[in-house]
Amino acid sequence: MLDSKKLRKDTEETILNLNRRGFHFDLNKWEKLESQRKELQSFNENQQSKLNNLSKQIGQAKKEKEDTEGLQKDATKLTTEIKELTKKLDKLLDEINDFVMSVPNLIDEDVPDGKDETENLEIRKYSSPRKFNFTPKDHLELGDNKGIDMEAGAKITGSRFKVLKKEIAQLQRALLNFMLDTHVGDHGYEEVYVPYIVNQDSLLGTGQLPKFEEDLFKLDGKNPFYLTSTAEVPVTNLLRDEILESNNLPVKYVCHTPCFRSEAGSYGKDTKGIMRLHQFEKVELVQAVESSDSEEALEELTGHAEAILKKLELPYRVVSLCSGDIGFSSAKTYDLEVWIPSQETYREISSCSNFRDFQARRMKARWKNNKDNSTELLNTINGSGLALSRTVLAVLENFQEEDGSVTVPDSLRSYLGKDKILSF
């Protein structure tokens, strides 16, 4: 959510910024709603003030055993009027809230302009794709009958669900532990375990609601619960309605959860294998910092996600998402894209974003600045470190041998207890 004060003050600048991401800000509607609100609210508050005074007078008069009938009559009239005004005002405020909640975050100045993902800006590349002296198989061919069982997933649930078995299930578990240990041990994150089912307030807080409900799985019970689409939701919402002491900053959480996504709108995309599923595992990094530190925190957090790829010796590149491709809540996003031999292209394996105070404002996540005794909004940053399914995929494909076996990257061998898998 944007600061509505800033929206009122720097309207032109805000609109220009929003235009960069292709968002049309309905200025007419905004100004109309705002002027209506101002008028109605001032008047209503005025009437309320009058009523409060009257009530005090009545209280005073009763104490002194004076007649209050006339005063009470006036007060009743005012009360009725205020009830109606308040109803109108609430309706208007709802409308304004809906409007403001559907406005995306402002983007940072250094976010490249562009209309879609084809115009994302490559920032740097690490390592270079391996040259195979045979035709590399894709992960499904490698895993077929050896641990990736898409048919079983379809039987148990439906399309876009996987079953992993044997060495590939172990590989996923090894990667998971390797990632968590690295972030906790080397990068100083606190590991948290959280619910996988979240409520509406949490989803509103991080920005998945109200705009993106179709991407979520909603449960059917009496409470409006959803399966979490990313650990970002439960983890960032740990800070909701909190006021942190400055000596507790920065907050650095790492968390593994399954992620559930309906993948509405991706029909026909990545239909084969484990690239795009309704359920996948992910390790998520979340930081909360003072606003002056968030740019640096994004660089740091991106580096932490990159460290995993480096240790796994996977070729990747970092791209800065352009203004047309960047997410709704994000001010700036780096995607890490890993090399996928079977597709001869880089594919997203992590997305690291600085939300500045956009999420914090929605969820009232604040910190106490003892220097001037003020309470300020936190800045939140998060990124995948990394998406497990795609890491499994990338390791299988990048480290495959001609005979269909897969060499285990050095850093993973102690976790897996093997140098080589799928060699049968």
Next chain:
RNA sequence: GGAGAGGUGGCUGAGUGGUUGAAAGCGCUCCCCUGCUAAGGGAGUAUAGGGUAAACCCCUAUCGAGGGUUCGAAUCCCUCCCUCUCCGCCA
């Protein structure tokens, strides 16, 4: 699932219809004081919105959430959510 007790500021906790946005304590900020420390004294210290672009100041709302009663609700009534204790069931 049954029975009971609760939910008040950054925290602890008082408050059962009338200047209570809320006592007291802790914490925090600033100042004073004792050479430093320990301790003590004083002042300040919720959030959101509006009057206003800002300051002072003023107004409004907020005591788990939503509704109701009333001139007036932290306080009374209803619904829901959550926490705790006991019992039952259970990985």
